[in-house]
Amino acid sequence: MSEISAFRKYLHSKHKLFDRNQMTYYPLSSRKNKVAIESSCVDPLTDTINVSKELQQTTAQIADEIERARNRGSSVMCAFGAHTIKNGIGQLLGKLAQQGWISHLATNGAGVIHDWEFAYFGQSSEDVRTNVQEGKFGTWQETGLYINLALAIGAYEGLGYGESIGAMIVHNGLEIPTRSDLQKIANSPEDAIDKRASALDLLGLISELDESLFGTFLQIKHPYSKYSAQAMAWEADVPFTSHPMFGHDIIYTHKANRGSVIGRTAERDFLSYVHSVANLEGGVYLSVGSAVMSPMIFEKSLSMVRNCGKQVTDCAIHVVDLQKESWDWSLGEPPVDNPAYYLRFMKTFSRMGCNASYVCSDNHAFFVSLYRELNKRS
Template sequence: MSYRQAQTSGVQVNPIGNRLSKHEFGEIVIDPAASPPEAGDLALPIEQLSERIRIARDAEASVILCYGAHLIKNGLGPVVADLVREGWITHLATNGAGVIHDWEYAFQGRSEEDVRSNVADGSFGAWDETGRYAMVTLATGVLRGMGYGESIGRLVHEGGVWVPSADTLRGRLSAWAQAPIADETIGAAADLLHCIELGSWPQGWTDIKHAAPEASLAATAFANRTPLTVHPGIGYDIVYVHPQAQASVFGRAAGIDFRVFCQSVDDLGQSGVVISVGSAIMAPQVFEKAASVANNLRSQRNVDAIAPYIAVNDLQPATWDWAHGEPPASDPAYYLRFLKSFSRTTAEPLSYLAGDNRVVMCNLHRLLMHPASS
């Protein structure tokens, strides 16, 4: 006998325009052309990081930037977008919140809500457009073999989404049932048909106007054919509050993105760079599994394991020198997942930059984009 389940299909949602959002994009955005903050003690490790990125790109190795939502909420999207356009960063990876804030800033020019107040009255995350457009975008994207990040980037870049007709999907499913073949998109077709019938989605092309598409890092990545992958957890993000949310849709999209991420990790080789900014759990946990996948496949090709240079930026004060290995389990530093896990995935010494991500990313931008003025 199965356990009782809450009827989440009964959740009431409101237009996102009714939400009192904390920040306008114009209030937080950082101009990439502005002088960066004083780097202080971080100046040397940031310079070393920039040099390793140059080495990686000269070797055509990956430069992967993993980040949490605060990179977006701190207005660093345009700074990172510059680095993407110029080819300094070859892969972006974030969690579900990172792409949600990115999309909300693009859609309505503002994001972030009062969690304490809105949880109390049941309105936290219960915003129609954020959940509904994520669902329709991912369901149609997966059908085309696109993952979470690419689908959202395409939505913003193209300003809308194409939904095939229910009859087309039924015909595809019927044909497959009569002559089944290996086709991982067939489940996506069933998901999409279910979503159309559940949510009364319009079929064909739907315009989805974005007030500030230039604010979207996902759209920049899509336009530049730079992978942006999203690595969510079911229930972690506000999109799962929506009554139409289907875990299978998010799971299929995230599954594609994990494989895309594994490819970029494989492409790190011996010269690549991994940068983790404000991602205490997602980045180290996903990276260590992707590194294992990459090394497994590399061993079958008789190729050496990856040996990337890894730089981690967070606010936690540094109490242990990770260049000398792990601390004992009796030391609290042992339980800093974003340092321990990364340190276990490369033979290179781990570089930890304890400080504000705006200081790190803006100074890194200057060193890479304007080396003559550095």
């Protein structure tokens, strides 16, 4: 064999893909979890967490801003990390959406998963260290199968990522088209290319998983749906968008996962998010416990909006996180030799040309205090 042929063989072997069909998936009921939603759900009116006087004053100011924004019809957006859901705040967020205080909820892929597992199973948050060592981390049949299947059906129906999961929870299952209906749409030149492609995706997925599912309603009961922010947002017709990064979440371990489906639903959610950013003049943006997702999608969205000639400068941005404040951002950006310069999320928001402030707080205490302040204004 020549050196060139040997090199090509080597390159070919390097580009082989891992086959998820080799994997073993385990029932969710066999997993030990750290959080049970019935005992962890936060009721802001009876919660006993300590809220400092300083935090109470801050949330009172934010509540005033939210009230003004709502009265003028501006967006009130809340982007949050997955720990907000793990800390039992999902139902509180859902109430804020249902009561009209928040007009858009946004999270990452993990936030969606924890919220769904609570709604379906009542528990979430596995032991990562132990399960990685045993080759079980993220290999849960129901989570991987149902979320990926819901996204495939949502993509076919023209829904976003968060909408797809919220709809599954509310409807306690998934309506799966017949094989003939999917084939008809896939072959129809009258339908949009994206619709035809999503029909082919769903057709291929169901064919691979279980042919008997075609034309059925797959019942998936969610006995704890009252705790789900996604379900509450779906019922209130408030956007709940997910902004995942491929490979970050446990659903990617499952053989039902399809990249095209993730792309279609997440793209829709991103554009929904941009639409809400376009209405942020006079509005409020809360970024809670999201060091990467929230600032990254916000800066692109704001640039897109301004690219189209719509100015958004008069909005209040409040960043909430646990890291202690070490710089007064009202003075501008810190020098590069100051550690605060590398606080990525504040650096990003400080560059947006809007009024950005930092609140050092646990997300539990922050949302409880904010809810109480808004409740006074109801």
